[in-house]
Amino acid sequence: MARSRRSTVVAALAGTPLAVAVLVGACSAGGGAGWTSGPTGGDGHPGPAQRMPVTRLTPLTEEDGYVPEGEGLELSAEVPALERLDPRLWAAVREAAAAAEAEGVDVVVTSGWRSERYQRFLLEAAVTTYGSEEEAARWVATAEESSHVTGDAVDVGYTDAADWFSRFGAEFGLCQTYANELWHYELAVEPGGECPPPAADAAGGA
Ligand SMILES: [Zn+2]
Structure with missing residues (x-):
């Protein structure tokens, strides 16, 4: 009988704390979602540079449409997140927000236009958070x-504003397009029309 050679495999662990920006929630940096650390993993442990996805090498900025956790943009803000929205959508949102505010409901935008880099970053973070690309794609x-x-x-905020949009957004053509994202609005009907039922989640694109 042949003698088998035993080999010993030693797993060397780097021992470097992983810097992971955790996305809690959904399609946005606001409206129920947010970072628990900075977008570059800014907790003092950047980790090995060669392992870092390209989208994390430089911080996301206003030029990416980035809106920090828990923050909302006033509609008067002159930033790419608002200025690069489709003009028709942006006009409808401002009109709706004015009507809401006349009824005592303040409206902010927790996420608007995003750069591709920002979106890729959100998706990478969601894969980390949810554990699979399939689950991340729902958000x-x-x-x-x-x-x-x-x-x-x-994405409109905060809760009372999203609730107002859910009741009156259709008067301005604005509809909630995903059932799991109470804050996400798109132009989906003519003003005064009836919104179609929202898709279950963002798997089709949000
Ligand atoms: Zn959204």
Whole structure:
């Protein structure tokens, strides 16, 4: 009988804490979603550079449409997140927000236009958070599919504003397009029309 050679495999662990920006929630940096650390993993442990996805090498900025966790943009803000929205959508959102505010409901935009880089970053973070690309796709679309990247979607905040939009948004053509994202609105009907039922989730692109 042949003698088998035993080999010993030693797994060497780097021992470097992983710097992972965790996305809690959905398609946005607001409206129920947010970072628990900075977009570059800014907790002092950047990790090995060669392992870092390209989208994390430089911080996301206003030029990417980035909106920090828990923050909302006033509609008067002069930033790419708002300025690069589709003009028709942006006009409808401002009109709706004015009507809401006349009824005492303040409206902010927690996410608007996003750069492809920002969207890729959100998707990478969602894969980390949810553990699989399949589950992440329920919450964050690819840069190629996202209606935020094309400027065709806004996330409104905060809760009372999203609730107002759910009741009256259709008067301005604005509809909630995903059942699991109470804050995500797109132009989906003519003003005064009836919104179609929202898709279950963002697997089709949000
Ligand atoms: Zn959204």
